Amino acid sequence: MSDKKPIIPPNGEGISNGTRRDFIKQTTVLTAVAMAPGTVVKAASDHIDEQIAAVFEKMPLKMEVNGKLQNLSVEPRSTLLDILREQLDLTGTKKGCDHGQCGACTVHVDGHRVNSCLTLGVMVNGKKITTIEGLAKGDELHPMQEAFLKHDGFQCGYCTPGQIMSAVACIREGHANSEGEIREYMSGNICRCGAYPNIVNAIQEVKAGGQTV
Amino acid sequence: MKQFQYIRPASQAAVLDAIAKSGSKIIAGGTNLVDLMKKGVMSPDKLVDINSLPLNTINTSPKGLHIGALVLNSVLSENSLVLDKHPLLSMALKAGASPQLRNMATVGGNMMQRTRCAYFYDTTMPCNKRTPGTGCGAMGGYNRMHAIFGSSPQCIAVHPSDMCVALAALGATVTIAGKKGERHIPFTEFHRLPGEHPEMDNHLATGEMILGVDIPDNNFAKNSYYLKVRDRQSYAFALVSVAAALDLRGGVIKEARLAMGGVAHKPWRLFDAEKFLAGKAPTEENFNKAAQLAMQSAKAYEYNAFKLKLAPATIAEALKHAGGLA
Amino acid sequence: MNKPIPTSADGMSRVDGRAKVTGAAKYSAEYNQPNMAYAVLVGSTITKGTVATIDTKAASAAPGVLAVLTYLNSPKVPGHIPTKAQKPSSKSGPLKVFYDNKILYNGHPIAMVVADTFERAQYGASLVKATYNKEAHDTQPPKNITQGVGAWGGKDFTKGTVDAWKTAPIKLEQEYTHPSDVHNPMELHAIIARWDTPDKLTVWDKTQGTQATRDDIAKAFKLKKEDVQVNSQFVGGAFGSALQVWPHEVAAILGAQVVKRPVKLVLSRPDMFTSVGYRPYTWQKIGIGATTDGKLVGITHEAVGQTSSFEDFAEGPINTSKGLYASPNITTRYKLLSLDVNTPTWMRGPGEATGAFALESAMDELSYALKMDPIDLRMKNYAKTDPDNGKEYSSKFLDEAYAMGAAQIGWENRQAQPRAASQNGWLVGYGMAGGMFGAYRDVAVIKAMMKADGTLTIQSAVSDIGPGTGTAMVLIAANKMGIDAGKIKFEMGDSSLPDAPMQGGSATVSAVGSAVHDACTVLKEKFQQLMGNGGTDKPDYVKILKDNNLPSLEVLTKSAPGPDNQKYSMQSWSVHFVKVLVHPATGVVKIDKVACVADCGKIISPKTARSQVVGGAIGGIGMALMEEGIIDHRYGRYVNNNFADYHVPVNADIPQIDAMFVNKPDPYINPIGAKGMAEIALIGMAPAVANAVYNATGKRVRDLPITPDKLI
Numbered sequence A: 001m002s003d004k005k006p007i008i009p010p011n012g013e014g015i016s017n018g019t020r021r022d023f024i025k026q027t028t029v030l031t032a033v034a035m036a037p038g039t040v041v042k043a044a045s046d047h048i049d050e051q052i053a054a055v056f057e058k059m060p061l062k063m064e065v066n067g068k069l070q071n072l073s074v075e076p077r078s079t080l081l082d083i084l085r086e087q088l089d090l091t092g093t094k095k096g097c098d099h100g101q102c103g104a105c106t107v108h109v110d111g112h113r114v115n116s117c118l119t120l121g122v123m124v125n126g127k128k129i130t131t132i133e134g135l136a137k138g139d140e141l142h143p144m145q146e147a148f149l150k151h152d153g154f155q156c157g158y159c160t161p162g163q164i165m166s167a168v169a170c171i172r173e174g175h176a177n178s179e180g181e182i183r184e185y186m187s188g189n190i191c192r193c194g195a196y197p198n199i200v201n202a203i204q205e206v207k208a209g210g211q212t213v
Numbered sequence B: 001m002k003q004f005q006y007i008r009p010a011s012q013a014a015v016l017d018a019i020a021k022s023g024s025k026i027i028a029g030g031t032n033l034v035d036l037m038k039k040g041v042m043s044p045d046k047l048v049d050i051n052s053l054p055l056n057t058i059n060t061s062p063k064g065l066h067i068g069a070l071v072l073n074s075v076l077s078e079n080s081l082v083l084d085k086h087p088l089l090s091m092a093l094k095a096g097a098s099p100q101l102r103n104m105a106t107v108g109g110n111m112m113q114r115t116r117c118a119y120f121y122d123t124t125m126p127c128n129k130r131t132p133g134t135g136c137g138a139m140g141g142y143n144r145m146h147a148i149f150g151s152s153p154q155c156i157a158v159h160p161s162d163m164c165v166a167l168a169a170l171g172a173t174v175t176i177a178g179k180k181g182e183r184h185i186p187f188t189e190f191h192r193l194p195g196e197h198p199e200m201d202n203h204l205a206t207g208e209m210i211l212g213v214d215i216p217d218n219n220f221a222k223n224s225y226y227l228k229v230r231d232r233q234s235y236a237f238a239l240v241s242v243a244a245a246l247d248l249r250g251g252v253i254k255e256a257r258l259a260m261g262g263v264a265h266k267p268w269r270l271f272d273a274e275k276f277l278a279g280k281a282p283t284e285e286n287f288n289k290a291a292q293l294a295m296q297s298a299k300a301y302e303y304n305a306f307k308l309k310l311a312p313a314t315i316a317e318a319l320k321h322a323g324g325l326a
Numbered sequence C: 001m002n003k004p005i006p007t008s009a010d011g012m013s014r015v016d017g018r019a020k021v022t023g024a025a026k027y028s029a030e031y032n033q034p035n036m037a038y039a040v041l042v043g044s045t046i047t048k049g050t051v052a053t054i055d056t057k058a059a060s061a062a063p064g065v066l067a068v069l070t071y072l073n074s075p076k077v078p079g080h081i082p083t084k085a086q087k088p089s090s091k092s093g094p095l096k097v098f099y100d101n102k103i104l105y106n107g108h109p110i111a112m113v114v115a116d117t118f119e120r121a122q123y124g125a126s127l128v129k130a131t132y133n134k135e136a137h138d139t140q141p142p143k144n145i146t147q148g149v150g151a152w153g154g155k156d157f158t159k160g161t162v163d164a165w166k167t168a169p170i171k172l173e174q175e176y177t178h179p180s181d182v183h184n185p186m187e188l189h190a191i192i193a194r195w196d197t198p199d200k201l202t203v204w205d206k207t208q209g210t211q212a213t214r215d216d217i218a219k220a221f222k223l224k225k226e227d228v229q230v231n232s233q234f235v236g237g238a239f240g241s242a243l244q245v246w247p248h249e250v251a252a253i254l255g256a257q258v259v260k261r262p263v264k265l266v267l268s269r270p271d272m273f274t275s276v277g278y279r280p281y282t283w284q285k286i287g288i289g290a291t292t293d294g295k296l297v298g299i300t301h302e303a304v305g306q307t308s309s310f311e312d313f314a315e316g317p318i319n320t321s322k323g324l325y326a327s328p329n330i331t332t333r334y335k336l337l338s339l340d341v342n343t344p345t346w347m348r349g350p351g352e353a354t355g356a357f358a359l360e361s362a363m364d365e366l367s368y369a370l371k372m373d374p375i376d377l378r379m380k381n382y383a384k385t386d387p388d389n390g391k392e393y394s395s396k397f398l399d400e401a402y403a404m405g406a407a408q409i410g411w412e413n414r415q416a417q418p419r420a421a422s423q424n425g426w427l428v429g430y431g432m433a434g435g436m437f438g439a440y441r442d443v444a445v446i447k448a449m450m451k452a453d454g455t456l457t458i459q460s461a462v463s464d465i466g467p468g469t470g471t472a473m474v475l476i477a478a479n480k481m482g483i484d485a486g487k488i489k490f491e492m493g494d495s496s497l498p499d500a501p502m503q504g505g506s507a508t509v510s511a512v513g514s515a516v517h518d519a520c521t522v523l524k525e526k527f528q529q530l531m532g533n534g535g536t537d538k539p540d541y542v543k544i545l546k547d548n549n550l551p552s553l554e555v556l557t558k559s560a561p562g563p564d565n566q567k568y569s570m571q572s573w574s575v576h577f578v579k580v581l582v583h584p585a586t587g588v589v590k591i592d593k594v595a596c597v598a599d600c601g602k603i604i605s606p607k608t609a610r611s612q613v614v615g616g617a618i619g620g621i622g623m624a625l626m627e628e629g630i631i632d633h634r635y636g637r638y639v640n641n642n643f644a645d646y647h648v649p650v651n652a653d654i655p656q657i658d659a660m661f662v663n664k665p666d667p668y669i670n671p672i673g674a675k676g677m678a679e680i681a682l683i684g685m686a687p688a689v690a691n692a693v694y695n696a697t698g699k700r701v702r703d704l705p706i707t708p709d710k711l712i
């Protein structure tokens, strides 16, 4: 592969920022290729060049992650979770099931908690993402992080980023008014180590403390 | 997951254009579609993201309460108009999925979500709904979660939604748009029974989309209840769920509405039981009789026979809650 | 007795807690390497037979795909992964990945696609198409299970008279089944394999034992131990699933060899059901008899546990009956049932958790037959010496634990008559059950180094799957050295560090903790020697180093069990008390209150110890109420291999859990007086729930899990 010359325009870098149509205009090779991705895949398998397919099938994605603007080029099928973990090396957000069944991948999109494993990256274009890495202010932990530490709201720690992102949202949403309500509204985050009561205690403490979360 | 094209049209007309082809699929919250695409159960060539359309409003209208197709399940469950006029809908929504998923899931997507049948999800197994003609894996297989009403030899899957059970009970109407314009159908006629064509979940035609639902005003707000029985306390699909709504006046049931989830290919309205309750007193005895009436056409398979007992028990229990007896 | 109940805020917070709450803690899949490729496994879709054809053309041609490995083209593994299951009788042993075309179970890896991105590898995997020569398979335990099961499983055991329970005036015989439960730690098993040279390998791998994994990989690939580096800094739970090297780990290493790039392989959640073991389906029968005043006459405990067609995995469900009560006559029989499934493995409380469900349910049934309080029945048969071998116990305060738990749950509110209490329309029931698990101590080595700035670094190869090993070690060292815990750093999860056993059998604190204790003792003595005149008990380490012109002082200490570990019977004990609410119409069970008491010697780290007991109890609640791996036997294939259909408890299922400790040091097991607690935290919980459900409803559920359908 490395000996094949990429048939991408010299200003290939611009591709990730431009739209797909711009890109097609820029290249003569590609205008010969039909629009359907299937054709491109076939072109690739016919060894025209794999890298065409790679670029062709990617789309620009601009999002703000933890306050930092990210300009990316992603396949539409890439989930926000995989983009965070594999492309941005923000591995604090975890994959526990990849199907919306565990909550380990919980992040905030424009302040709301969602499962990033079922969120296509291209669908959060222009949005603000907060992950566990963006919660603390420098060395100063977020009150929820402090409370999790104090109440041992975890054991192995794998579900923890998702739990904390969810816990912060739980209070912001106004769903932390009783132990029962917290339990129900934290049920989208599975903890196989069984830290649930400690998690509830942590949330209750933060809620009672009245700090802004 | 197969590669696909992704577009996000800015207008309804552009969406309708884009979904005219059979390989195109609307995506709203993505919580069901992305899941199924990862599994290879659905593999559209093109995703049409409808999130730029102005379909996320909840407002009162001459027809009652209008809810746009893009309203999030979480937003809907907390909306003051809903809590005030149709608390049953809020209860049902809150019983579904998880807070995170409800923050993504839309009304239209919830209606269109596909069955959770394991045979449907596993592309190596037979399933007439996924791959017509391959047989029904669940029929002679592990069918604990499956239908007791309205199934066909082709399919015994159930519709997994909680929200839809409440909307069926509340007699909502669905607004659908297509190239030829808009049409309205009663919610209870939106989803279909499997019959000979289990691959079709509902009566939405190719090229059509859901714009929203309307719930007519009613007198059920004070006496309604959603009861969901599941294997754990939260974040699980229903073994059986019941939406019960009573219009109680002067100690008499003026009108009753009952619908069940987890028992059929569609939200299952219990018309006979409703009829029986009309004009009766809200007593435990009447509730039990209504529950028995509701079970007349029920039929069980190897692993779901317990539903023949659980379903009437849940109906009676939900009615007791709605009627203030529990 | 009136000790305050520990709270979640008591004690020192975890030393690695900050890393865990900020997302800085890195698990195996998170060491992204330059030029790394991604691997995805393809599993068989039949259960038994051979691969006839395998078409990898489309996959190989798909964008980004670098290689597709199958048995046809994969490099062969030069050695073998040694079996961790019991000595294979006539069986072929651990699965050799991409070795031949045989299919041994549904999901057996038949191919692996390696591509430049995860998405492309996954799509490539969907394009691999195989055809098979199918053979008839069997994945279903037969109805008359004792017929035709394999002979192996250990020798029958009898103390006193065989089946003496039959002669007792009050007796019962019942069968209990336990489905296959899957560990399902939240972290998916993952490995990144990187060949540094053709005979030097580095892996970031989810393992409970960096060195055991290193040794097994070295054996398999015929490498020198020192040329295999295993890193496992943070492990996102395991519960036994990471006690051995599995085929996917070998596959990733092979893949890295083929594409000459580092390869990351993360199992999918469905893969987790067929790739890394599970707690096996087990059928049990208990015959138990007592005199009319409740003295046990005899217990007979039979069990048949599921295993695979290619490995004999045996565990000890029957051990519970050998050791829990002072019965004069005990008979046990244990057999294995070979099915066309993947091989089971140890899962938290292996054997004993299964066994305790049967025995402690049967004891409860007996208590009703005798019209005797279940605690009184247990006290009446309290074992003062080990009924199995007559040895004295190194320590046993289970009687105190019974009393503490009973007081905390409000046992006096229990109605002796089932289905006699209700609360807001829900039936109320109380139940209790106990557990025991051997307390062990293994050999471990610790390096301890005091630096000029007064910080102490301690090193061990040990992994931490969640209990808080580092925290406990730091506390032991702080205590011994008399310095602030904040000055101590514990380095771990690296096979090149000093020898440590695997994290299993609740023995880490006992082994590694003792080594920390011993190393610190030696180190402190060195300082005291430097001071001369016998030193003081509180040496000023910084000053001594400075005075002696030393940059640092270090020791490497090996710590091993002594003769006492043979002389005494060493066990950890627990008792669980549960109050349940059961809805009479819908059969829904709510756990209302839980009190657990552990007698596991001295508590080293109160905060993490409490969390461990709480977590074990929750695992037990899952086992009791919802966990069950379900196979459609027509296809031999799982139909609930995901977190939506395989239920584990969620937050809403769990109330506050009162976790208490007897907290009396064991004088003999090791210098720190701590016994294990991970297993006993779970063992006994499931029968406690089942017994409470019986007390609430009058329905005895003998086939786990206790789902609503079984109670209506």
Ligand SMILES: Cc1cc2nc3c(=O)[nH]c(=O)nc-3n(C[C@H](O)[C@H](O)[C@H](O)COP(=O)(O)OP(=O)(O)OC[C@H]3O[C@@H](n4cnc5c(N)ncnc54)[C@H](O)[C@@H]3O)c2cc1C
Binding pocket: A099, A100, A101, B025, B026, B027, B028, B029, B030, B031, B032, B033, B034, B035, B050, B069, B070, B073, B095, B096, B097, B098, B101, B104, B105, B106, B107, B108, B109, B110, B111, B112, B113, B160, B161, B162, B163, B208, B209, B210, B211, B235, B236, B237, B238, C644
């Ligand atoms: C783990 C898990 C647990 C769950 N538990 C529950 C539960 O307990 N109860 C429950 O009710 N649900 C549950 N759900 C399902 C969830 O409610 C649905 O996935 C969600 O409602 C789908 O909405 P969406 O907007 O994300 O749909 P999408 O995934 O975006 O779309 C789903 C389907 O609807 C179509 N569609 C979407 N909008 C429109 C429109 N306006 N017009 C026409 N077609 C449209 C799409 O083409 C697609 O075919 C669960 C889901 C998961 C993953």
Ligand code: FES
Binding pocket: A094, A095, A096, A097, A098, A099, A100, A101, A102, A103, A104, A105, A106, A115, A116, A117, A118
């Ligand atoms: S990884 Fe997203 S919910 Fe499990």
Ligand code: FES
Binding pocket: A153, A154, A155, A156, A157, A158, A159, A160, A190, A191, A192, A193, A194, A195, C186, C236, C237, C466
């Ligand atoms: S801390 Fe291990 S899964 Fe929650």
